[in-house]
Amino acid sequence: MDKLAPTEQQRDIGATLQVQARIDPQQAAERCRDFLCAQLKASGQQALVLGISGGVDSTVAGRLAQLAVEKARQKGHQATFVAMRLPYGEQKDEADAQRALQFIEPDEALSTDIKPASDAMLDALEAGGLMFRDAAHRDFVLGNIKARQRMIAQYAVAGARRGLVVGTDQAAEALMGFFTKYGDGACDVAPLTGLSKRQVRAVGAALGAPGELVDKVPTADLESLSPMKTDEEAFGVSYAEIDDFLEGKPVSERAYRIIVSTYSNTTNKRNLPITPV
Numbered sequence: 695m696d697k698l699a700p701t702e703q704q705r706d707i708g709a710t711l712q713v714q715a716r717i718d719p720q721q722a723a724e725r726c727r728d729f730l731c732a733q734l735k736a737s738g739q740q741a742l743v744l745g746i747s748g749g750v751d752s753t754v755a756g757r758l759a760q761l762a763v764e765k766a767r768q769k770g771h772q773a774t775f776v777a778m779r780l781p782y783g784e785q786k787d788e789a790d791a792q793r794a795l796q797f798i799e800p801d802e803a804l805s806t807d808i809k810p811a812s813d814a815m816l817d818a819l820e821a822g823g824l825m826f827r828d829a830a831h832r833d834f835v836l837g838n839i840k841a842r843q844r845m846i847a848q849y850a851v852a853g854a855r856r857g858l859v860v861g862t863d864q865a866a867e868a869l870m871g872f873f874t875k876y877g878d879g880a881c882d883v884a885p886l887t888g889l890s891k892r893q894v895r896a897v898g899a900a901l902g903a904p905g906e907l908v909d910k911v912p913t914a915d916l917e918s919l920s921p922m923k924t925d926e927e928a929f930g931v932s933y934a935e936i937d938d939f940l941e942g943k944p945v946s947e948r949a950y951r952i953i954v955s956t957y958s959n960t961t962n963k964r965n966l967p968i969t970p971v
């Protein structure tokens with residue numbers, strides 16, 4: 695299929711999301727690690743906190759966080775990385791999450807099941823009169839409750855340990871608005887900002903992450919009725935096309951149309967709350 699030459703609008707969006715067409719993965723890894731180390735010191739906090747799902751983004755951000763606290767300690771600062779397993783009941787890819795933890799080697803690993811609290815909130819909303827169109831609608835709303843429950847858990851630990859919550863948002867998710875507002879979108883530091891998905895994978899490979907995690911098919915895995923649903927299924931375009939768009943390369947007309955309209959429809963998710971002044 696014919697591809698469209700990159701447009702000015704495409705270049706503007708790539709620049710807004712701070713994407714570079716090419717990166718040196720080793721240098722990018724060092725930059726992200728040093729960023730986290732510097733923010734820890736500048737904030738006067740003593741810990742980094744991050745949920746580890748078994749997906750590539752948290753594998754990479756988690757290893758960077760561990761390297762950052764090790765560097766901070768070398769410089770004489772008190773610093774700990776707390777990795778959190780936050781499954782909703784039993785997680786289908788738990789083995790990948792354990793593999794990620796083995797690779798990251800966090801100072802500390804905590805595990806909290808978010809199912810009881812998530813289900814209790816949905817039950818209470820329904821008891822209070824909230825109704826849904828159908829089972830799929832209810833399941834989608836519960837998915838965002840799960841993401842926000844993980845946010846609550848991470849901020850509780852950050853509060854308890856004088857920590858900063860690390861976010862895993864990268865340019866592909868930012869472009870598609872593919873995160874839960876104030877759920878996984880909420881964080882204090884976001885080291886993967888500006889990286890396309892393939893660049894995140896390249897940083898993971900440079901860090902020595904296991905191949906099966908580096909190449910793993912991305913899933914938000916929030917919908918109980920569609921477990922392990924792939925992000926690409928939800929988007930209707932592939933990450934390769936999203937990355938090409940971000941890196942200023944030609945993409946198909948269909949991909950261009952979907953990406954630009956999704957970006958436009960999710961503007962509010964990348965902005966601060968709307969105010970009257």
Ligand SMILES: Nc1ncnc2c1ncn2[C@@H]1O[C@H](COP(=O)(O)OP(=O)(O)OC[C@H]2O[C@@H]([n+]3cccc(C(=O)O)c3)[C@H](O)[C@@H]2O)[C@@H](O)[C@H]1O
Pocket residue numbers: 837838841867871872873874875876877878913914915916925928962963968
């Ligand atoms: N125009 C506007 N101006 C200001 N605010 C606006 C707005 N339109 C909606 N809103 C607000 O935004 C809310 C909708 O945003 P939000 O609550 O985020 O919900 P929404 O974008 O509908 O759903 C989140 C999407 O992100 C995906 N996700 C979530 C978490 C993790 C991952 C992953 O990749 O791992 C993916 C998830 O599968 C789902 O497709 C509305 O309920 C409303 O409160």
Ligand SMILES: Nc1ncnc2c1ncn2[C@@H]1O[C@H](COP(=O)(O)OP(=O)(O)OP(=O)(O)O)[C@@H](O)[C@H]1O
Pocket residue numbers: 744745746747748749750751752753778779780781782785844862867878910911912913914915
């Ligand atoms: N089951 C989980 N346990 C712990 N943290 C989780 C879990 N699910 C999601 N998270 C947190 O939410 C973030 C957003 O999820 P997302 O799916 O975008 O990233 P990922 O799973 O790390 O990578 P990928 O997007 O490739 O699946 C994760 O990076 C992680 O910090």
Ligand SMILES: [Mg+2]
Pocket residue numbers: 747749912913914915
């Ligand atoms: Mg995931």
